[in-house]
Amino acid sequence: MLFSKVFIPILKNDPTEAKIKSHKLMLRLGMIKQSSAGIYSWLPLGFKVMKKIEDIVREEQNRIGAQEILMPTIQSSEIWKESGRYEDYGEEMLRIKDRQNREMLYGPTNEELITDIFRNSIKSYKSLPQLLYHIQWKFRDELRPRFGIMRCREFYMKDAYSFDISDDDALLSYNKFFLSYLRTFKRMELSAIPMAADTGPIGGNLSHEFIILADTGESKIYTDKRIFDVDSNLTTIEKNSLDKMRNDFEKFYSVTDEKFDQKIFENKVPEKYRIKTKGIEVGHIFYFGDKYSKPMNASVDFNGKKEFVKMGSYGVGVSRLVGAIIEAKYDEKNEIMKWPTSVSPYDCSVIPLLNKNDKSNLEKSMKIYNFLKNNKIDTILDDTYESISAKMKKFNLIGIPFQIIIGKKSDEETFEFKKIGEEPKKLKIEEIVKIIKNNK
Amino acid sequence: MLFSKVFIPILKNDPTEAKIKSHKLMLRLGMIKQSSAGIYSWLPLGFKVMKKIEDIVREEQNRIGAQEILMPTIQSSEIWKESGRYEDYGEEMLRIKDRQNREMLYGPTNEELITDIFRNSIKSYKSLPQLLYHIQWKFRDELRPRFGIMRCREFYMKDAYSFDISDDDALLSYNKFFLSYLRTFKRMELSAIPMAADTGPIGGNLSHEFIILADTGESKIYTDKRIFDVDSNLTTIEKNSLDKMRNDFEKFYSVTDEKFDQKIFENKVPEKYRIKTKGIEVGHIFYFGDKYSKPMNASVDFNGKKEFVKMGSYGVGVSRLVGAIIEAKYDEKNEIMKWPTSVSPYDCSVIPLLNKNDKSNLEKSMKIYNFLKNNKIDTILDDTYESISAKMKKFNLIGIPFQIIIGKKSDEETFEFKKIGEEPKKLKIEEIVKIIKNNK
Secondary structure (H helix, E strand, O other): OEOOOOOOOOOOOOOOOOOOHHHHHHHHOOOEEEEEOOEEEEOHHHHHHHHHHHHHHHHHHHHOOOEEOEOOOEEEOHHHHHHOHHHHOHHHOEEEEOOOOOEEEEOOOOHHHHHHHHHHHOOEHHHOOEEEEEEEEEEOOOOOOEOHHHEOOEEEEEEEEEEEOOHHHHHHHHHHHHHHHHHHHHHOOOOOEEEEOOOHHHOOOEEEEEEEEOOOOOEEEEEEHHHHHOOOOOOOOOHHHHHHHHHHHHOOOEEEHHHOOHHHHHHHOOHHHEEEEEEEEEEEEEEEEOOOOOOOOOEEEEOOEEEEOEEEEEEEEHHHHHHHHHHHHEEOOOOEEOOOOOOOOOOEEEEEOOEOOEOHHHHHHHHHHHHHHHOOOOEEEOOOOOOHHHHHHHHHHHOOOEEEEEOOOOOOOEEEEEEOOOOOEEEEHHHHHHHHHHOO | OEOOOOOOOOOOOOOOOOOOHHHHHHHHOOOEEEEEOOEEEEOHHHHHHHHHHHHHHHHHHHHOOOEEOEOOOEEEOHHHHHHOHHHHOHHHOEEEEOOOOOEEEEOOOOHHHHHHHHHHHOOEHHHOOEEEEEEEEEEOOOOOOEOHHHEOOEEEEEEEEEEEOOHHHHHHHHHHHHHHHHHHHHHOOOOOEEEEOOOHHHOOOEEEEEEEEOOOOOEEEEEEHHHHHOOOOOOOOOHHHHHHHHHHHHOOOEEEHHHOOHHHHHHHOOHHHEEEEEEEEEEEEEEEEOOOOOOOOOEEEEOOEEEEOEEEEEEEEHHHHHHHHHHHHEEOOOOEEOOOOOOOOOOEEEEEOOEOOEOHHHHHHHHHHHHHHHOOOOEEEOOOOOOHHHHHHHHHHHOOOEEEEEOOOOOOOEEEEEEOOOOOEEEEHHHHHHHHHHOO
């Protein structure tokens, strides 16, 4: 795209209403625009990043054999009355009356609806396990929405649900999602650490949050430095391999606030390895057995006997991840953002010094732009007449991982190429293409 | 996928509550499941089709230079009061009060919200034209939701909006979307005819509906047979080419009910070419100038003068298209559905006769399945022990365009391959792969 054509409404300065760096950067770059309290529109720059995150999440769900469906945003209150959560959920649930005066709600989560789908569809244990997921907008009517898309009201999530015949099988499903989350966050170049967590309103007795360390996070965490070195690269979807992975993590103390016990922490973690800090929750998995299947009568035939299915649920905050990645990758002091190549809005930027009276640099830039495009490298060319320093400042904020700078003295053969925030090199265009493709 | 693993809860018979064939087929095949009146969940078979439709719509929007954004589902009433539509919209608008007692609503359409985004972002006419679109869930609180996902309450749409400095420029944008719609529906193998239409609550004075003929449609249409032969294959995005395309269509009378005039119809259309029938609206485009930009003060600087931008809007019913394609392609009498290859849930089905005591056919089928998979052909293998005739009946309903049948007498070299509903041929697997790939 040409910068003059793309819809990226950039602000000159950080907006005053924003408190944390992801919120500031997203507003400043026109990635999002608030439409009302805690509700945002996603403009092209933000949308492209979120879409890439969504695709990674989807691929990793498919990879463990989960099947994609799509549940609606508006639900009937009936199923929530069946599970007993309609009254419990409190004011965060956006309650709605339709024109027939029926009690509806905007789904804050989907355990009831998926259980209803399951009980109407699956009759025999032979059809288990079933792993189903969807990626959909949810609404929680936060009293004080804040931090931009990090704690907003309408947000985009992947929610998966597993159905099994026994606790043992269900634990295998749980571990598959555990692995898929490690893979998902790794592809976004995030160190997301699994931490034993409270189950909250979802219920159950086994739960992990996946948390990335960040001072601006809202979760307090207590962990062991060594957990960052646990390697799951060779883990496969087989039971033994998954069990080993879980054991490798369980060796190290790693909990959120609600699960914290000072004594155990100090006992299990030598002082030099102790980490007490804050983090951002980007994923949360739960095992809750028959908490929903029993009241909602979701059972299967097991050799003539009726068995309530054992369920788990597994969430990833797709829209929140956009902010979480900025929190992790944005150097606010030097005003340099570094998107991981897997989720960057563009692969490469071409930043020329342009002069209205001399079109040669624009022509040269267009040539490079078209060459990259023909090589399937998604490129943005800054065809505006801003000064080169203003352009550099802008593109350091936008955070596209590779930059080609066409200055005064650039020749026809080699170009000034740099990884964002690093020193430039003079390279031929073919070498540049190779580097970008190898980093994709 | 293996049929035994995939989440396709098929019903034995047509559901009694469904009146039209798309609704019947979608419920019978477990493509969708109603969760409450006019609100559906999309199960894997239906979801896959809708996703492919969405991708085609997106590609054709991008191809004319439109940029994707994403607006939220929940909007504030404020902007609707600015445009004057808050009271006008009536009971189809789902009105919501949040916990702070603020008046919110579930967007039935997005002219106000996009105008608000535009006026906060674009200041100069030099940044025009802007073509922005999003693909999002919408809600219209229909008094009598019916016909499954064809007239439901929560539905998935692509909405695009154009912003220009003059009527002339705006007409060019209008024509770009006109072309993109012809291309979009053509890729789904639908004859969608543009018909001059009323503008309804959107407003303005220029509008076309894109309609496919179907007895079960809710739109009455009056047109000229010869309009089906208008060829836009060579039309490009350039002004002259687009003008020619529009002229080619304007030659033929083609209107919806509200625009119908018996006298003009009989005058312009020789009797043998007259068509009076029903159709399904799958797209609708509008030009409405400054209807929203003026009350909402969306203006740009045009050489020192403030000009209200000229806007159009352009909708495609993404979820409705799933039903519309079934209405067009399902032969209910013979119970054979034929998905266009571009949107079929799978590329190919492998349908073996299986015997619990003899695994040879299952092994042979798995080999074929894996070979197709390695060739990136998305295949479903029916590994159940139903009779071959039950399987054929089922797969004729599912409508995947290509079938490989492994019967009693199948040898190791050639396989019974058929286009759905046609006669089988004996072919080598490499030939089969070639045919499927050429038809993709």
